[in-house]
Amino acid sequence: MLAMDYRGPYRVRATQKPEPVIEHPNDAIVQVTRSCICGSDLHLYHGLVPDTRIGTTFGHEFVGKVIDIGPSVQNLKVGDNVLVPFNVFCGTCYFCQRELYGNCHNTNPQATAVGGIYGYSHTAGGYDGGQAEYVRVPMADVGPTKIPDDISLDDAVLLTDAFPTGYQAAEMGEIEQGDTVVIFGAGPVGIFAAKSAWLLGADRVIVVDHVEYRLEFVRNFAQCEVVNFKDVDDMAVHIKKMTDGLGADVCIDCVGCEAAGNMLQQLTGVKLKLQAGSATVLHWAINSVRKGGVVSIVGVYGPTFNAVPIGNALNKGLTLRMNQASVKRHLPRLIEHIQAGRLDPKAIITHRIPLEEVSDAYHIFSSKLDNCIKTVLIPPGAH
Ligand SMILES: NC(=O)c1ccc[n+]([C@@H]2O[C@H](COP(=O)([O-])OP(=O)(O)OC[C@H]3O[C@@H](n4cnc5c(N)ncnc54)[C@H](O)[C@@H]3O)[C@@H](O)[C@H]2O)c1
Ligand SMILES: [Zn+2]
Numbered sequence: 001m002l003a004m005d006y007r008g009p010y011r012v013r014a015t016q017k018p019e020p021v022i023e024h025p026n027d028a029i030v031q032v033t034r035s036c037i038c039g040s041d042l043h044l045y046h047g048l049v050p051d052t053r054i055g056t057t058f059g060h061e062f063v064g065k066v067i068d069i070g071p072s073v074q075n076l077k078v079g080d081n082v083l084v085p086f087n088v089f090c091g092t093c094y095f096c097q098r099e100l101y102g103n104c105h106n107t108n109p110q111a112t113a114v115g116g117i118y119g120y121s122h123t124a125g126g127y128d129g130g131q132a133e134y135v136r137v138p139m140a141d142v143g144p145t146k147i148p149d150d151i152s153l154d155d156a157v158l159l160t161d162a163f164p165t166g167y168q169a170a171e172m173g174e175i176e177q178g179d180t181v182v183i184f185g186a187g188p189v190g191i192f193a194a195k196s197a198w199l200l201g202a203d204r205v206i207v208v209d210h211v212e213y214r215l216e217f218v219r220n221f222a223q224c225e226v227v228n229f230k231d232v233d234d235m236a237v238h239i240k241k242m243t244d245g246l247g248a249d250v251c252i253d254c255v256g257c258e259a260a261g262n263m264l265q266q267l268t269g270v271k272l273k274l275q276a277g278s279a280t281v282l283h284w285a286i287n288s289v290r291k292g293g294v295v296s297i298v299g300v301y302g303p304t305f306n307a308v309p310i311g312n313a314l315n316k317g318l319t320l321r322m323n324q325a326s327v328k329r330h331l332p333r334l335i336e337h338i339q340a341g342r343l344d345p346k347a348i349i350t351h352r353i354p355l356e357e358v359s360d361a362y363h364i365f366s367s368k369l370d371n372c373i374k375t376v377l378i379p380p381g382a383h
């Protein structure tokens, strides 16, 4: 089969690989009809995630058709069209019982670091991902969800990560009626967090980035205010000026470890790797939120040391919430929002690229060329 193949930082290609087979009675094999490239894939692509092995296939946002099932699979049958949450999870452990599917304890030998994630290095379980013609889906009775007839494949593929992650980012912000919410990052996750902040009762939504076409997009898509951080000297002062001097009620980090905007953070966090990513947005969020406010973090960081202003967070009495999204928990509600026409996720898709051209696809998304917001990869069989 054709599959994306990691050859080292900034080097990916489409190559022929063996097709996956059933390895466990509860596996399914899914023929991929759409997959996406996520901002998280860029951390892999840029060589920032430990134990990203040569020859692995990325891709944790995908939908497809079930073409084979193991003998114990009860909830799926061959021919079903499914969307597959990015988390690989068991459904029965301590964490899954509490709907913390992103923290499953049974699907990654390094479960104290992170739960299982498709195509996300051996630190996340070493599963091959869905940027391929076929993918093995373990725990097939638990993760995959049948796509309702009135949900398009384009909307469905955004339900596997970007939309639920943006939603959970807003939900962890504990937004109350009347709140001012500042969202850092106008990528797919930030865009959905902005939409979700309105759904959860925000009174004002402000999105910060430095890529002008993304700010333009989110301003129209989510009817929010925008700030280009290149025009700002001191982010905390700027946000306080916009919010009666106290700061925002909620700040949300939808950027993570590759944040721009501070040379020293970039140097120590991204170039020299003295800390697990640039902590610029963590500084901005902690310092821009009002005392007693909430900082919600879904931007991804490495598990080791970061230069974070934790003393400021303490003195301000902040609530800090963060996690990998637990996709499956949000699906019923988000599917309802799409069916009711309150949200049109597929509107963020700017690029549809054949899987054969995966190398160009990563380059375009990574370098933000051609006004790229979200890229869908189409495998040969699904053209
Ligand atoms: N927790 C989860 O479950 C989960 C799931 C999906 C993605 N993520 C993470 O969320 C983050 C965003 O994902 P995405 O797909 O939207 O990525 P993306 O790379 O498309 O978007 C990130 C945006 O942040 C902007 N940015 C850079 N520095 C900034 C700064 N200092 N302030 C404000 N904006 C800045 C970039 O210009 C870009 O537009 C990534 O770190 C990704 O790994 C987490
Ligand atoms: Zn992702």
Ligand SMILES: [Zn+2]
Residues within 6 Å of the ligand: 089, 090, 091, 092, 093, 094, 095, 096, 097, 103, 104, 105, 106
């Ligand atoms: Zn579990």
